[in-house]
Amino acid sequence: MKLIKFFLTGILFGIVMTKSEAVSWFRIQEMFRFESFHMYGIIGTAVVLGVIVIALIKRFGGITIYGDPIAFRPKAMSISRYLFGGTIFGLGWAMTGACPGPLFTLVGHGTSVILVVILSAIIGTYVYGALRHQLPH
Amino acid sequence: MESLIEFISQPWHWSISGVMIVVVMYLLLWLGGEFGVSSNLRTLCAIGGAGRRHEFFNFNWRNQLWNLAFVGGAIIGGYIAVTFLASPEPVQISASTQSYLQSVGIATPQTLEEGRGYVPTEIFNLETLLTLKGVLMLVVGGFFVGFGTRWAGGCTSGHAISGLSNLQLPSLIAVIGFFIGGLLMTHFILPIIFSLL
Numbered sequence: 001m002k003l004i005k006f007f008l009t010g011i012l013f014g015i016v017m018t019k020s021e022a023v024s025w026f027r028i029q030e031m032f033r034f035e036s037f038h039m040y041g042i043i044g045t046a047v048v049l050g051v052i053v054i055a056l057i058k059r060f061g062g063i064t065i066y067g068d069p070i071a072f073r074p075k076a077m078s079i080s081r082y083l084f085g086g087t088i089f090g091l092g093w094a095m096t097g098a099c100p101g102p103l104f105t106l107v108g109h110g111t112s113v114i115l116v117v118i119l120s121a122i123i124g125t126y127v128y129g130a131l132r133h134q135l136p137h
Numbered sequence: 138m139e140s141l142i143e144f145i146s147q148p149w150h151w152s153i154s155g156v157m158i159v160v161v162m163y164l165l166l167w168l169g170g171e172f173g174v175s176s177n178l179r180t181l182c183a184i185g186g187a188g189r190r191h192e193f194f195n196f197n198w199r200n201q202l203w204n205l206a207f208v209g210g211a212i213i214g215g216y217i218a219v220t221f222l223a224s225p226e227p228v229q230i231s232a233s234t235q236s237y238l239q240s241v242g243i244a245t246p247q248t249l250e251e252g253r254g255y256v257p258t259e260i261f262n263l264e265t266l267l268t269l270k271g272v273l274m275l276v277v278g279g280f281f282v283g284f285g286t287r288w289a290g291g292c293t294s295g296h297a298i299s300g301l302s303n304l305q306l307p308s309l310i311a312v313i314g315f316f317i318g319g320l321l322m323t324h325f326i327l328p329i330i331f332s333l334l
């Protein structure tokens with residue numbers, strides 16, 4: 001029952017990713033070429049509203065559907081891990097035109113070749129897990 | 138009902154899309170989860186047995202099934218969006234991006250017959266996958282997405298949306314990294330890849 005609620009939220013997410021056009025490889029090209037405001041508008045609106053919503057949750061003690069307090073896990077401070085890891089992801093984002101959310105959404109579009117990209121992303125995650133002790137964090 | 142579906146089927150204004158992403162983030166928090174898609178790649182490694190070789194994957198992945206249910210839903214949502222809520226026109230890309238892409242041999246669909254404008258058919262097909270260009274764009278690109286997001290501890294959803302909304306400095310650094318990588322690729326490396334036969 002719990003999983004069904006997440007599944008339904010995921011359906012909404014897939015619709016939002018598609019209708020927002022954030023799944024579009026062309027939109028990501030446009031964004032990195034600074035030739036359209038579209039993606040900046042989406043992310044900017046989400047961040048501004050997100051800051052307000054999370055501040056309200058913290059201020060008024062938001063609770064989950066099960067009555068537990070909504071908890072946030074602060075991320076451990078570091079520069080190298082976020083900067084280097086982020087840069088590698090950015091390279092891949094500009095190539096595939098898809099961050100992980102759109103990767104899965106595109107499967108539903110019937111873009112079968114995206115399965116290869118997802119498999120590569122899983123392998124990339126595995127290689128990170130194997131090499132992580134050699135990488136700066 | 139029909140006019141409602143017609144209304145939703147139009148391309149959404151960016152502000153509506155931004156609001157809906159926050160609705161999704163809130164729903165996940167309310168359900169006791171969090172908004173971060175790339176962790177699923179780690180979970181999939183763990184389910185595949187990677188925990189036997191590397192402790193990074195040695196965790197109880199059953200606690201992460203909610204997130205897999207979420208991306209399973211995203212696949213169905215993608216199907217619903219292009220099947221029942223399809224836009225009456227392809228994604229409208231700016232003229233300057235279109236003319237640049239034209240110059241490197243990638244056509245932007247002008248009609249629905251040519252495509253919906255989500256992925257360029259010149260690259261996203263199985264034949265191209267057998268060429269150097271295809272391997273670089275799809276296989277290496279996908280590898281970078283998986284490797285980079287896990288090193289950075291999150292992707293667009295976990296850092297750019299959840300992390301920045303929670304005023305996390307690490308997420309700001311990660312997003313700066315996303316753009317360093319994206320700009321390097323778009324302006325310096327992709328032009329070389331596009332020139333490959």
